[in-house]
Amino acid sequence: MTWTLPEPMLTTTVNSPDLPPGWAAEPKWDGFRASLSVDNGRVVLRSRRGTDMGPAFPEVLAGAGQLREATALDGELVVWEAGRLAFERLQGRLRRRGAGADRLAQEWPAHFVAFDLLRLAGTDTLAWPYRRRRAALEQLFTARRLTAPWALCPSTTDPDTVREWQSWTAVGLEGVVFKRLEDPYRPTMRGWLKYKVRESTEAIVGAVTGSPTAPRCLLLGRYDTEGRLQYTGRTVTLSPTAGGTFTGLLDPAGSEHPWTGWTFSAGWGTNETLNVTLVQPELVVEVHIDVARDSAGRWRHPARLHRARPDVSAGDVAPFGS
Structure with missing residues (x-):
């Protein structure tokens, strides 16, 4: 039976930039929220609203060959230009298909910044606490030696690092996302916190x-x-x-x-x-x-x-x- 990607877990905006006790922080990327699954040889790349984005990003679909079978990730699609995130380049790729999509994949290649693990080699990981999902995600990157288009989103429990990330606005980072270490992945729920600089x-x-x-x-x-x-x-x-x-x-x-x-x-x-x-x-x-x-x-x-x-x-x- 084909596994179905869950709806994404969502954020609530907060006014405080401080890392709460018992939480981890990740940079907030200026890109497209996306989830991806590899199941029975079929690769699905889906937007937050459920749109199939695969045909527009053939380099990401091709890169799925690096992942283990029956694995799913949550993350952000980004494009870099001149050392900063270029949202308009990313947006310009959405409606391209076929040869046009292939050409832009060479000119403005996208990266999938993975920040959560939804499934691993056939095991549903949604009920795992964030700290366990995060450790498994890091191990996946290490064991598979993942390269572009894959990138591992940083994660920290160090308040000083969180403050440093909030100064990275020059490269297009928008702020930080806070995730409770013991929380499971709850589709459609606003269980994460978002602080925008x-x-x-x-x-x-x-x-x-x-x-x-x-x-x-x-x-x-x-x-x-x-x-x-x-x-x-x-x-x-x-x-x-x-x-x-x-x-x-x-x-x-x-x-x-x-x-x-x-x-x-x-x-x-x-x-x-x-x-x-x-x-x-x-x-x-x-x-x-x-x-x-x-x-x-x-x-x-x-x-x-x-x-x-x-x-x-x-x-x-x-x-x-x-």
């Missing part, structure tokens, strides 16, 4: 959804080195209270706004566009952002508004891409 920064409001007197979302920009206002990202949807604090701070744009004729996506990876109102690019706001960027330096995830900064001029904001 966030930083405070400033940007210029160039457009809004809703009205300038009570915006629902702020579209933010920064000037590049040639003096052009570039779009860098948007905020999460503002509460009515937060939106109301902008009364009198934003002025409708004139006819020569630098974003005239531009369209703005409603979200990463969607074709839906936002209905925006351009405003004079004068007001600076302070926001909290995570470290995920696209290749141009734009923020991949919405920012959290902290406060308006009418005391700061647009010329004092960091340049686009920084």
Whole structure:
């Protein structure tokens, strides 16, 4: 009988970067969550939502020949470019098949960063505590001498190492995931904790959804080195209270706004566009952002508004891409 991959175990976001007692930590990768199984000669590579990703990543399917039969892993698909994780290269591979997928496998090869063991040589390991699954996963890598596309996710119980990992944002790591040492693998349950590194920064409001007197979302920009206002990202949807604090701070744009004729996506990876109102690019706001960027330096995830900064001029904001 064919074994079926379980649904993935999930995370809950926490605000504390500290390692709780009795837990281990792993780096949080900027990639695609994926699970893989080898069963009766058949290789399945599945996304968190259950999509078959195998045809898009032929190098991962081919690499499954290094694994033991009747083995399954949980992990993250990543692509590296110039020493950092390149999410946009990974995303660009999803819809490729056949020769196109083969070509991109050579140009932008993916790695499967394994962080959990779901099955080993026909033995279901879900009920094992994390510490036992982790030891078996490490032994699998050692015994099989696994090489690319396989990579073993680091794991630690040392608080100093956890703090060091949180400084690795320059290479695209988003934070850390905490896992209780004695917990089994519980499909669909939010039993792991996720801390995402966030930083405070400033940007210029160039457009809004809703009205300038009570915006629902702020579209933010920064000037590049040639003096052009570039779009860098948007905020999460503002509460009515937060939106109301902008009364009198934003002025409708004139006819020569630098974003005239531009369209703005409603979200990463969607074709839906936002209905925006351009405003004079004068007001600076302070926001909290995570470290995920696209290749141009734009923020991949919405920012959290902290406060308006009418005391700061647009010329004092960091340049686009920084």
